[in-house]
Amino acid sequence: MPGPLSGKTILEVGHMLAGPYCGMLLADLGARVIKIESPDGDIGRQISPYEVGPHNAYFASLNRGKQSVVLDLTSDEGRADLHRLVETADALLTNLRPSAIKKLGLTYEALGQINPKIVCVALTGYGLDGPFSESPAYDYVIQAMAGVMMMTGDPDGPPVKPGYSAVDNSAGIMGALALVSKMLEGRGGQMDVSMYDTLLSQLNYVASSYLNAGVRTDRIKDGAHPYIVPAQLFATRDGYLVLFITHDKFWAIFAEALGRRDWLEDPRFATMKGRQSHRDEVVASIAEALRADTAKAWAERLAPLGVVAAAVQTLPEALDGPLAASRDMVVDLPVGERTLRMIGNPIKDDCGRPEFHAPPRLGEHNAILANLHKMEKQP
Numbered sequence: 001m002p003g004p005l006s007g008k009t010i011l012e013v014g015h016m017l018a019g020p021y022c023g024m025l026l027a028d029l030g031a032r033v034i035k036i037e038s039p040d041g042d043i044g045r046q047i048s049p050y051e052v053g054p055h056n057a058y059f060a061s062l063n064r065g066k067q068s069v070v071l072d073l074t075s076d077e078g079r080a081d082l083h084r085l086v087e088t089a090d091a092l093l094t095n096l097r098p099s100a101i102k103k104l105g106l107t108y109e110a111l112g113q114i115n116p117k118i119v120c121v122a123l124t125g126y127g128l129d130g131p132f133s134e135s136p137a138y139d140y141v142i143q144a145m146a147g148v149m150m151m152t153g154d155p156d157g158p159p160v161k162p163g164y165s166a167v168d169n170s171a172g173i174m175g176a177l178a179l180v181s182k183m184l185e186g187r188g189g190q191m192d193v194s195m196y197d198t199l200l201s202q203l204n205y206v207a208s209s210y211l212n213a214g215v216r217t218d219r220i221k222d223g224a225h226p227y228i229v230p231a232q233l234f235a236t237r238d239g240y241l242v243l244f245i246t247h248d249k250f251w252a253i254f255a256e257a258l259g260r261r262d263w264l265e266d267p268r269f270a271t272m273k274g275r276q277s278h279r280d281e282v283v284a285s286i287a288e289a290l291r292a293d294t295a296k297a298w299a300e301r302l303a304p305l306g307v308v309a310a311a312v313q314t315l316p317e318a319l320d321g322p323l324a325a326s327r328d329m330v331v332d333l334p335v336g337e338r339t340l341r342m343i344g345n346p347i348k349d350d351c352g353r354p355e356f357h358a359p360p361r362l363g364e365h366n367a368i369l370a371n372l373h374k375m376e377k378q379p
Contacts, residue, residue: 003030003354010034011085011092012066013073013106015042017139017165018123018195019095021172021271026093027065027104027352028345031284034085034280034368035066041362053335060340060359064333067366068360073104084372086114091179092159093103095171098133108190110126119182121191123175128192137195146199151206151299155219170202171195175330208317224283233312234287239295243286243302254307333358 008031012023014160020035020042027033035042048058069085072078082105086092093105101107101122108120122128125137137149143149143161153160171193178191191352200207209215217226224232231244245251248271255263263269268278275282290298295311302309313321324330333340335358345354 003028004351005180006030006350008032008090009088010083010179011036012124013088013092013094013096013104015095016044016047017062017168018171018175018377020044020094020176021169022095022121022123022179023066023093024062024064025172025176025345025347028356029347029349030354033066034089034365035068035360036073036082036085037068037362039070041070044221045362052340053338055335055340055359056359061342063359064342065357066360066367067365068363070363071369079105081369081372083111083114084369084376086111086118089118089200090183090201091119091121093121093123093175093179095175097137098122098124098128101128108188112188116184117188119179119188119191121175121179121182121193123171123193125194126196127194129189132196139195140163142167142195142199146196146203148199148203151217151219153219155221156236159219167195167199171198174198222283224279227276229272229279229282230286232283234290236290236295236298236328237293241290241295241298241312242308242312243290246308250305252306253274253305254302257302257305257307260289262284328353331356 005026008026008027010023010031010033012019012033012035013018014020014023014035020047023033023035039291042059042063044059044062045056050057052060055261057184071081073082092106094101096104096106101124105111106120107128108118109121111118111120117316120289125142126132126135140161143166144159148166149159149161152162175191178193182189182191206217209217209226220226220232222233224230225244228244228246231246232242233240234243243254245254251270251272252264255269266274268274269282269285293301299309299311318324327344329344329346331344333342333356340358342356344356
């Protein structure tokens with residue numbers, strides 16, 4: 001299907017993750033995304049040790065469905081070609097450093113003179129301006145600075161980062177929201193989205209606890225929720241089970257399923273308030289009971305009762321499992337005689353499934369520039 005952004009042209013001057021991920025989401029939704037690369041190409045083309053045909057697996061995971069045009073934006077000719085593209089584009093997205101964004105003229109202040117309706121989105125570490133704007137900004141660093149690492153992991157161990165690039169991906173999604181909302185407004189302008197701001201915004205209730213009550217959220221054993229008990233990991237006979245019980249109604253169902261009616265009569269266990277005040281005793285009792293069976297068996301027993309419980313899976317188990325398949329979240333793209341397997345788009349359109357295309361080879365669509373030059377020469 002064409003997609004809701006069909007007819008929109010978005011220029012992407014991005015590299016690595018946040019910018020390209022943002023651009024790919026927009027391409028999946030039907031936008032024409034022209035990826036402007038330096039003669040050396042996006043560094044993401046060289047990161048993964050795995051290749052599928054001519055495609056680097058890392059680059060492919062972030063750049064499907066785009067067109068690639070090579071421009072040297074440090075040259076007068078390259079900037080002139082950029083301006084030709086800007087004339088008919090709806091938006092420009094970049095995640096370069098602020099100094100590079102300004103030097104290369106990738107702001108609305110510069111490009112609005114060429115196309116007043118263009119939307120410019122800058123995805124940076126700490127904002128386009130300000131005392132920290134030029135500080136090094138990577139996913140790891142942002143997580144460290146925003147306090148997320150200090151809240152993650154075992155309290156007796158070191159701080160831990162999540163197993164994927166949570167900040168880069170979140171910033172990409174936020175950038176897409178900023179871009180589409182500004183286009184919907186119907187006039188051009190500059191949108192400034194920072195990775196640091198994005199991560200802080202996602203701390204919502206944790207940040208609110210500190211800002212309004214001075215409560216510091218530290219690491220809790222087994223990844224437990226700071227307020228809800230039980231809501232954490234539990235070791236079972238063969239692996240780990242996630243248990244998340246938010247209401248006393250489901251606590252009663254859980255207790256009955258385990259044959260522990262005494263938990264419903266003991267004031268330390270019977271109510272959420274009681275469980276919060278006696279976390280250690282409650283968790284210890286549950287942990288002892290859950291060691292009697294496997295994680296899969298507990299999940300199959302509890303989930304049909306409405307109790308939120310799931311066995312902790314490996315990444316292969318998730319990607320090869322029935323849930324991902326039922327949501328069309330693993331897609332196959334033919335690449336010559338090979339097949340490039342990718343994660344699909346999480347947004348489902350009732351008009352139909354999007355048509356995914358392979359990522360572009362470097363400079364594969366330079367003919368776009370040649371056509372613009374021909375049009376200029378026509379009388």
